[in-house]
Amino acid sequence: MALSRALFLFSLIVTIFSTMAMAKDFVVGDKNGWTLGVDYQTWAANKVFRVGDTLTFNYVAGKDSLVRVNGSDFQSCSVPLTAPVSSTGRNTILLTTTGRRWYISGFANHCKSGQKLVITVLPQQQDAWWSPVPSPSASPLPSSTPAPEAAPPSNAPWAAASVPRRSLLQKKLFQIFNRNMIAV
Structure with a gap:
């Protein structure tokens, strides 16, 4: 009886995880x-x-800032006049599209001192439960000269209030499954 319950829970977990994208939260730095x-x-x-x-960008509010820029502004550490600058101390950015993203500090000379980040966003991994984890070398490496971005930035950090929080469903199901396996 306990074994069949455990197998049922295992099947349920596999079904949920196989249909769900395994998104990650990265705390920059x-x-x-x-x-x-x-x-x-x-x-x-x-x-x-x-x-x-x-x-997620964590920094001291008022003593630093975050600006999403295009490739040429990243290269020159320039903050465009029309670019929104966030200095709230914490910005969470949801990556919604593929391609390059460039972020710099807009505070004093921080960018020229190396406080800048370029990443390449890949498509969602399909069937993340069964697929092997890609090696970091499988992702495109940033070139020394970033290409300019055609469209204005869309993942602005100031829209972070609308980012949904992660569900605890996966963790709870894992705990239930482990509890039942130990009881068997």
Whole structure:
């Protein structure tokens, strides 16, 4: 009886996970956050960014800022006059489309001192439950000269309030499954 219940739960979990994209939350710079003295290209080098993932930028409000720019502005560390600048201290950005994303600090000379990040966003992984995890080398590497972006930025950090929080359903199902397996 307990075994059949456990198998049922396992089947349910497999069904849910196989139809669900496995989005990831990336805290830019990990525990260091968005600040001077961090090599963000090294930080991003072993990560694969996909549509549906989120980037969270943590920094000291009023003492730093975040600006999404195009490739040429990234290269020159220029903040366009029309670019919205966020200085709230925390920005969560939902990656909604594929392609390159360029982020710089708009504060003083922080960008010229290396506080900038370029990533390539890949399509959502299909059937994430059964597919092997891609190696970081499988993602396109940023070139030394970023190409200019054709359209204006669409993943603005100031729209972060509308980013949905992650569901605890996966964690709860995992706990239920493990509890039942131990009871068997």
